[in-house]
Amino acid sequence: MKSNPQMPDVRELRLFDSCVTLGRLVRAGSAESLTPDNIYDVMDQHDIAEALVHENEARLVRPRSHGNNRLLDEIRGMDRLHPVWALEPPKKPDSAEARGMVEEMIGAGVRAARLMMGVAPPLLWLWDDLLAALEEHSVPCFLDFAPDNYRPPFGATNATPDALIMDSLRDVCLAHPGLQMILSHVSGGLGLAQPTLPLIYRVPNLHLDITSIVDYWREVSREAGPERVFFATGMPYYDPAILVSNVQYDPILSADAKRKICGDNLRALLEGVR
Amino acid sequence: MSTILENWQAGLGFPNVLAIDGHIHVHDWPHGANFNSVDEMAEGAVTYMDANGIDGCCVLSGGYMSSGCDYTVGNDILIDLVGRLPDRLIGFLSVNPNDREQNILGELKRVERAGIRCIKLLNSYQQNYPGDGPNLMALYRFAADHNMPVINHHWPADVLLRIAEEFPTVDFIMAHYGGGAYDLLNARPNIHANIWGLGALGFLEKAVQTIGPDKFMFGSDGFMNPVSVGIGPVVYADITDEDKRKILGLNVARILDKAGALPQELKEKLNSK
Numbered sequence: 001m002k003s004n005p006q007m008p009d010v011r012e013l014r015l016f017d018s019c020v021t022l023g024r025l026v027r028a029g030s031a032e033s034l035t036p037d038n039i040y041d042v043m044d045q046h047d048i049a050e051a052l053v054h055e056n057e058a059r060l061v062r063p064r065s066h067g068n069n070r071l072l073d074e075i076r077g078m079d080r081l082h083p084v085w086a087l088e089p090p091k092k093p094d095s096a097e098a099r100g101m102v103e104e105m106i107g108a109g110v111r112a113a114r115l116m117m118g119v120a121p122p123l124l125w126l127w128d129d130l131l132a133a134l135e136e137h138s139v140p141c142f143l144d145f146a147p148d149n150y151r152p153p154f155g156a157t158n159a160t161p162d163a164l165i166m167d168s169l170r171d172v173c174l175a176h177p178g179l180q181m182i183l184s185h186v187s188g189g190l191g192l193a194q195p196t197l198p199l200i201y202r203v204p205n206l207h208l209d210i211t212s213i214v215d216y217w218r219e220v221s222r223e224a225g226p227e228r229v230f231f232a233t234g235m236p237y238y239d240p241a242i243l244v245s246n247v248q249y250d251p252i253l254s255a256d257a258k259r260k261i262c263g264d265n266l267r268a269l270l271e272g273v274r
Numbered sequence: 275m276s277t278i279l280e281n282w283q284a285g286l287g288f289p290n291v292l293a294i295d296g297h298i299h300v301h302d303w304p305h306g307a308n309f310n311s312v313d314e315m316a317e318g319a320v321t322y323m324d325a326n327g328i329d330g331c332c333v334l335s336g337g338y339m340s341s342g343c344d345y346t347v348g349n350d351i352l353i354d355l356v357g358r359l360p361d362r363l364i365g366f367l368s369v370n371p372n373d374r375e376q377n378i379l380g381e382l383k384r385v386e387r388a389g390i391r392c393i394k395l396l397n398s399y400q401q402n403y404p405g406d407g408p409n410l411m412a413l414y415r416f417a418a419d420h421n422m423p424v425i426n427h428h429w430p431a432d433v434l435l436r437i438a439e440e441f442p443t444v445d446f447i448m449a450h451y452g453g454g455a456y457d458l459l460n461a462r463p464n465i466h467a468n469i470w471g472l473g474a475l476g477f478l479e480k481a482v483q484t485i486g487p488d489k490f491m492f493g494s495d496g497f498m499n500p501v502s503v504g505i506g507p508v509v510y511a512d513i514t515d516e517d518k519r520k521i522l523g524l525n526v527a528r529i530l531d532k533a534g535a536l537p538q539e540l541k542e543k544l545n546s547k
Binding site for chain 2: 011187235236239249
């Protein structure tokens, strides 16, 4: 005989989605696009209070500044949406250019970055200037490992970095300990590259979102702490309903831990941006 | 407004709803929340089912289904586990089709005699043994003769259509449904879909709007995954509560009942609906 649970109400958890793609998508068999016209309806349907949003165009088309600026126009006045800029490092060693990119971003009111590491791999010498600039401002960084859109997953945000990439990422994270790095939408098949969780346990500024093959986050939250995990849906590539209830109905985490994962961790990082 | 959604949002699970997860694993896998003993499995199963308000689960073997393992050990564990929670767990035996046919048929008989009435396949991970290869055709014949449903990780559409036609009394359940395949699902009454998959926004709503609710049943790939990965797409879908009840439990309960695999307590709930 089953017993009925008594879990927190999902609305008390104030879900803050950290991985949402805004903009028209054209892909065979793919999702409905999320646009300024429908995104609040989808968020309301799924009890999502707030969301970090990036622009599809900024992820997929250079110069990324076009999509990044388009995003600001699209969500102006939409207080539940928080812009994220997709960034990749300057081609030439140039700390001034990197600093300029970040200051432009901060000046535009953007407090989170999506680092396109599927296109520009996490090599310390490649990212050092940009990460140093981001670290100065304590900008939380979401790591996007999807390759260019000519290859699977053809523009979607989900990708699974391999062991060599994780090895390089270790150097990057350790060189910038003040930068909070979140593995975003890293998922695939029967699991992540084996070193992924061991790396999270060894590098305190590397974190995970809950789209990550939908179960690893539970181990990380229990073993490394709920501060290391961020709620995310990966919508519209994933149906948000798949992930909305995962934290709410976890049988082990405390209500306080659930609130952290569902949104308070992210709110704290955004409030810490200088 | 959906009463089912209201209760779920409020953290109350599924009061007065028959909810059966059609896709649960219990052994080790390369990832996830696993159990190291049958004691742990039984305790963990109750914890996760109760945390989500689930009445019962279709329990499939885990790591022992993989290539190179002795699948009979996995079936032994399954028999032991289901015997500890007979009112809530429905076992799905498994074989490796690369074994000799006589061994496969012998194992099917052994486990079926032990009370396991359903079959799970993972042939695409077992050196990609063809879904209509001779050993699996023999297995489907056994399933037809013994009134057993079969769930598979994946069948190619043409293979599923062929076997569903050749064995019309066997219920074939495609696992990991994440959208589309409407023509396939409509082609035969004995083709069904377990919805656990990383489908895109609105995938289940579209499916129900296109072909109705009767072909779908929720699953989660728990307890590796949170069980709610399968529940969420059902409860949050813009469909009627009647449709949700079917997908959450009634559809799979009818298949299990037909096979004589539905525990008595769940059968009473099914009959009271």
